[in-house]
Amino acid sequence: MGPLKISENVSLAPFATWKIGGEARFFARANPENIAEALDFAKRMSLRMLVLGRGSNVLINSGKIDALVVQIVQKNPPKVDLNRGEAFAEAGTLLQALVQAYAACGARGFEKLAGIPGSVGGAVFMNAGVLNPAECSISDLFLSGGFLSEKGEIVELSRGDMNFGYRKSVLFDKPLIALSARFKVGEIVGAEPLKREIRQTVLTRLSKQPQNRKNAGSVFKAAEGGVAAGILIDKCGLKGRRRGGAMVSFKHANWIENLGGATSADVLGLISEIKEEVFKKFGAELREEVRMFGF
Numbered sequence: 001m002g003p004l005k006i007s008e009n010v011s012l013a014p015f016a017t018w019k020i021g022g023e024a025r026f027f028a029r030a031n032p033e034n035i036a037e038a039l040d041f042a043k044r045m046s047l048r049m050l051v052l053g054r055g056s057n058v059l060i061n062s063g064k065i066d067a068l069v070v071q072i073v074q075k076n077p078p079k080v081d082l083n084r085g086e087a088f089a090e091a092g093t094l095l096q097a098l099v100q101a102y103a104a105c106g107a108r109g110f111e112k113l114a115g116i117p118g119s120v121g122g123a124v125f126m127n128a129g130v131l132n133p134a135e136c137s138i139s140d141l142f143l144s145g146g147f148l149s150e151k152g153e154i155v156e157l158s159r160g161d162m163n164f165g166y167r168k169s170v171l172f173d174k175p176l177i178a179l180s181a182r183f184k185v186g187e188i189v190g191a192e193p194l195k196r197e198i199r200q201t202v203l204t205r206l207s208k209q210p211q212n213r214k215n216a217g218s219v220f221k222a223a224e225g226g227v228a229a230g231i232l233i234d235k236c237g238l239k240g241r242r243r244g245g246a247m248v249s250f251k252h253a254n255w256i257e258n259l260g261g262a263t264s265a266d267v268l269g270l271i272s273e274i275k276e277e278v279f280k281k282f283g284a285e286l287r288e289e290v291r292m293f294g295f
């Protein structure tokens, strides 16, 4: 990838797993080496700069987005260094490439996160992970990361600086762009058992999820006390509830599917309806896990 290529009036729908999203006034794909150019451009044009990973956890506004939207991509593949007991990945690396890199070295670490889509940067931002069979998230292995500040400075944050919590990090409050991260390497157990474990984890996930449907995974976080939002939504009889092209999945009540042509307004309408009904029936306040983008 050479100098940054900035395009005008780009539809963002193809960049989100929900396949929902309007046009960004400017769009670019950037890696850690040319992201500073994007920041300069946004400053010169007095535009907001919005950062996208692989769009697997965002509801993108279907209207016009007056911003420079930058998708963070990888320049170099992830590296696992068994001698140092550390791995390094750029933010644009697919999380699954990191899962595979650990497994190829026979090192424990990311196998429980097998099957989670998205980039390493998005996973760090969200503190992506699983609650079942045991709680496990990217923060368990995170050592430190390199981030770009609004002023264009590179800032190094350690695990302690990240304020990781259940599907959240300090990046919710600080406008920092994740560029790269270092992770711990776990016990060396050999490649074959890890590959088997990963295959099984992926199969189990697939059996619970609607296939070939456009979605963004879980829409809501677990409710207070760790109760799965999907159970509450299901008990309200909301599976199959529709708004325009958006529908509460029959297979997994915490997922909203885009049946085709859904807009962000359809999904937002469904989200409000779900929250209202769950509150009326259980007094539980659901909070969105998906992030609103470009509103």
Ligand SMILES: Cc1cc2nc3c(=O)[nH]c(=O)nc-3n(C[C@H](O)[C@H](O)[C@H](O)COP(=O)(O)OP(=O)(O)OC[C@H]3O[C@@H](n4cnc5c(N)ncnc54)[C@H](O)[C@@H]3O)c2cc1C
Binding pocket: 017, 050, 051, 052, 053, 054, 055, 056, 057, 058, 072, 091, 092, 115, 116, 117, 118, 119, 120, 121, 122, 123, 124, 125, 126, 127, 128, 129, 130, 171, 176, 177, 178, 179, 209, 215, 216, 217, 218, 291
């Ligand atoms: C089928 C499916 C299954 C899923 N299962 C799980 C699961 O089991 N567990 C789980 O935790 N999640 C799950 N998700 C949600 C999603 O995959 C994760 O949250 C993922 O980590 C998001 O990464 P992304 O690159 O797609 O981020 P995006 O969706 O592109 O962005 C998410 C947020 O991170 C910000 N961001 C992205 N990259 C950067 C960066 N480099 N610097 C700063 N901010 C950044 C964006 O601005 C946005 O606010 C699932 C999604 C789908 C579609």
